Amino acid sequence: MSSADQTPAGPTPPRSRRRLAIVVAVVVLALALIVAFVVVPAVSGSEDGDEPTATASETAPTDQGETAVPTDTAPPAAGPVTPESPPVGLDESPTVVDGVTVRVKSLDPVDGQAALPGEVSGPAVRAELEVYNSSDAAVDLSTVVVNLAHGAGRTPANTLSTGTSSLPASVPAGSTVTGTYVFAVPTDDQADLRLTFDYAVDVPVVVFEGSTS
Numbered sequence: 001m002s003s004a005d006q007t008p009a010g011p012t013p014p015r016s017r018r019r020l021a022i023v024v025a026v027v028v029l030a031l032a033l034i035v036a037f038v039v040v041p042a043v044s045g046s047e048d049g050d051e052p053t054a055t056a057s058e059t060a061p062t063d064q065g066e067t068a069v070p071t072d073t074a075p076p077a078a079g080p081v082t083p084e085s086p087p088v089g090l091d092e093s094p095t096v097v098d099g100v101t102v103r104v105k106s107l108d109p110v111d112g113q114a115a116l117p118g119e120v121s122g123p124a125v126r127a128e129l130e131v132y133n134s135s136d137a138a139v140d141l142s143t144v145v146v147n148l149a150h151g152a153g154r155t156p157a158n159t160l161s162t163g164t165s166s167l168p169a170s171v172p173a174g175s176t177v178t179g180t181y182v183f184a185v186p187t188d189d190q191a192d193l194r195l196t197f198d199y200a201v202d203v204p205v206v207v208f209e210g211s212t213s
Contacts, residue, residue: 083204087194090210096199099135100171102206104128104195105178109212112184113162123187124160125150125212127195128180133171142169145198146181150189157183 088094093103105128112124129146133139144167148157160182167179185193190212197206 082198082201084196084207085204087207087209090195090208092208093132094206096131096197096206097139097203100131100133100139102129102131102197104208104210105130107193107195107210107212109187109190110163110182112160112182114160115162119158119160120184123185123190124182125157125185125190125193126163126180126182128178129167129197130176130178131167131171132176133173136173138170138172140170141167141177141199143200146179147196147198148181148183148185149194149196150183150185151192154194155189157185160184 085094090104090107093101095101107125107127110124110126112120112122114121125148127146127148131141146166149155150157163180163182165180168177171177193209193211195208195210197208199206
């Protein structure tokens, strides 16, 4: 039995087929764009090799005006060593510089008295030095250093503040000045003493050798 509302099956209308084709084309184009922008660069990067990653030290900014310090800096060289004159006896008056001489006025054993931290009371030696300036001008003595060593091993003696009165900063023309120095020295080593008068770095050190006896 037939009805007017029933439509016989037939082929898809041309307009529907065109609409379906357009949708498929859009989907294919979208997929192609995704492949072009995502997959292709990733594959290309893996083929060409990864770029080296910058380290923190390469990318970290430095302060303006900061000077780079090399890590392989050589240690500072030692300062010049002042030469020494040949040793002389305690009764001699060697020349320090032109017009200036020095002599050991006295060298006696004493009982050293400790007063400052690090000092130790005990046997000591008191050395009195005399500097004479025969020139026509005052001579600077501010850089003079007086030391004493004792025994066969030339052990440096510690200076005691009690009883020590260093030479003045200068000696006037035609004048004599004195300085007294007290050194802690064991009794057994007081027979072998080495007293040095260091005037300046470019002047040989005056060396006296002798004993308190």
